[in-house]
């Protein structure tokens with residue numbers, strides 16, 4: 001029996017062919033391939049504009065900057081996420097303010113968000129945790145009530161939908177990651193989706209030094225004097241990465257269906273194992289199924305991590321509550337008890353191996369390893 005990988009990408013011949021096309025042309029950096037990917041990803045999302053960048057962290061940072069959010073401003077976000085969600089706020093010079101999450105889903109709780117608004121609050125930054133969308137209607141209502149921007153961290157949620165709403169539909173921007181293990185992956189990359197054409201134009205300027213001309217413009221028009229009209233960053237995506245992303249758009253739905261079959265198998269099997277529970281599924285929702293987390297009850301999560309790893313099953317933790325990481329404790333004085341729901345989930349959560357193409361036999365092996373880890377006493381007695 002081979003070892004079980006936690007994740008495997010499926011990039012292959014289609015991506016090699018696409019890459020060969022870029023290498024046969026003159027422009028390696030941002031050009032026609034990037035533009036084609038942006039158009040096609042926008043069509044997929046049903047959003048007016050997609051602006052690619054070098055990472056989701058860059059997308060979050062640029063969103064804040066383009067919306068004029070910086071020093072003196074507060075942005076409300078969730079402690080149950082990857083650190084980039086909050087460090088992007090710090091990069092913009094603003095202060096992250098955490099609000100607690102829903103116990104059923106781990107997503108930002110709109111009631112807690114409303115309770116965290118102050119006179120300095122400028123934006124709400126929800127994360128569609130594991131690929132399940134937040135309640136965007138409720139969050140938009142809070143944002144409108146206090147005139148706040150809404151920026152989605154959709155790093156887990158390319159394929160997600162809830163009550164007909166997809167990422168980018170109800171927010172100023174939705175930010176995506178094309179990091180190595182994400183549902184749409186090219187090693188490193190990211191994108192913003194927005195229905196605001198003016199904001200999209202500003203984001204295009206800010207992702208490349210605030211310059212009015214690009215390498216692609218030079219290839220089309222020859223050299224023309226350019227101007228710097230804003231202070232920007234070096235965040236553009238190149239044709240090489242866009243070439244790897246383009247063919248994957250055709251496989252997004254078939255890969256989602258494969259993950260859906262695996263998730264159903266996991267759910268049916270885990271239903272019979274006591275000591276764990278699964279996150280709730282939100283109503284009228286399509287879960288993007290980026291990760292497959294279980295919540296281990298009774299303070300046994302770390303015991304289960306060790307047990308699974310000893311049995312050759314790799315695991316991850318997405319995530320321990322961010323406010324309790326050393327930097328946030330030491331810099332902002334956060335303590336245990338500040339966000340009790342996030343802390344509880346952060347001490348219970350464990351992500352199981354999960355990727356399209358994972359053999360169903362491996363799901364069974366993971367579940368058997370989990371069972372034997374959770375029932376050591378009975379095995380000794382037998």
Ligand SMILES: *Cc1c(COP(=O)(O)O)cnc(C)c1O
Pocket residue numbers: 054055056057058081082084085127153155156176177178179189190
């Ligand atoms: C992966 C991830 C990010 C960061 O994405 P990068 O493209 O690596 O910058 C941000 N937020 C969440 C929730 C993520 O999972």
